[in-house]
Amino acid sequence: MPMEKNFNIRGMTCASCSRAVERAVEKLEGIEEVSVNLATEKMEVKYNENYISYEEIIEAVSKAGYKASIEENNRDIIIPIQGMT
Secondary structure: OOEEEEEEEEOOOOHHHHHHHHHHHHOOOOEEEEEEEOOOOEEEEEEOOOOOOHHHHHHHHHHOOOEEEEOOOOOOOOOOOOOOO
16 A cells, blocks of 8 residues: 655745656655645655655655655644734
8 A cells, every 4th residue: 555645845946846856756666656736835745665765755856956844734723813904
């Protein structure tokens, strides 16, 4: 069963950047699926952890010239703001 992790990606400025990150990760052994969203600076990866670790995925992104980190499970918080004009 494939493992699925979400990563935060920093340093992307255009569609070519997001494609470069995808290519860097796709070529790794054990990667089943990778999707990078430039607008949200997120990458979703499905991989076989018997062949590759998430640290190796982060290293591949780094070698491509970008920064990757594991996305933390954060909750959405709504903060009402008043008095802005």
